[in-house]
Amino acid sequence: MTLVDPNPTPLARLLGTTIGATLAERMRGAGVDFRPKTMVRALSGEAGQVRRAHLAGGEVLETDLVIVARGATRDTGWLAAAGLAADAGGLTCDGACRAISIAGEPDPNIYAAGDVARWPNPLYNDRPMTVEHWGNAVDQARHAAANMMAAPSAQQPYRHLPAFWSRQFGLNIKLAGHTAGADALALVQGSRASHRFLAVYVRAGRSIAAVSFDEARWLPAYAEAVAAGARFPPFPDAIDQPRIERLKPGFPAARPPAHRAAPAPEASHV
Incomplete structure (x- = not known):
């Protein structure tokens, strides 16, 4: 399988490229041909059957199945x-x-x-x-x-801590919070090398989100800290916490607004 993605890593706009690189490594280890910073410009075929995907750089991929992930456009x-x-x-x-x-x-x-x-x-x-x-x-x-x-x-205000989970290539990925605007990222449990860790997103010294890769047992405590607006680190004296690794999230630059009728695709699976 080939994954063509205009972003530098999978889930780059949600988790940043630092965390996304772990998922890219996992994909490649499973035999996926991951093509970052690439777009499909056209599809072609014969007799109503797709046969080729034409990439922006001129390369042509032979294929008989294409899955296009474009997201959604609000009808407002x-x-x-x-x-x-x-x-x-x-x-x-x-x-x-x-x-x-x-x-x-x-x-x-x-x-x-x-x-x-x-x-x-x-x-x-x-x-x-x-x-x-x-x-x-x-x-x-x-x-x-x-x-x-x-x-x-x-009338009561609506308070909500965003959350989602996904299972990809044997990894159980869970996120609690809103990562947008994070200016720092910190690994507080596990390691990226093991593909098993928990990381906290930070904005102006405050914990705004937490993501776990196969470390979900720690997530509820960090989710509560995020919802409470805790400063970072939320648990500075935890005895089972290793040395905290501080990193840049690596969010891609914002894309220019797409035409409403034809939003840019997020990724294509060929």
């Missing part, structure tokens, strides 16, 4: 046309999940939840964010429904 045009503050990044809401109108006021009759809802998360100093995960969609919908039933004076 109809919301903006209805007078709500919506764009390609989502529908702007207040802390109680009420949709914000173009006049800048919350609409008491419209609540939003899930991938499209962009709200100020109190766990991250009211930083506006969207979370594209089913766990958030369930929790936010429950919270929005409770606020719908509550009096205007009893």
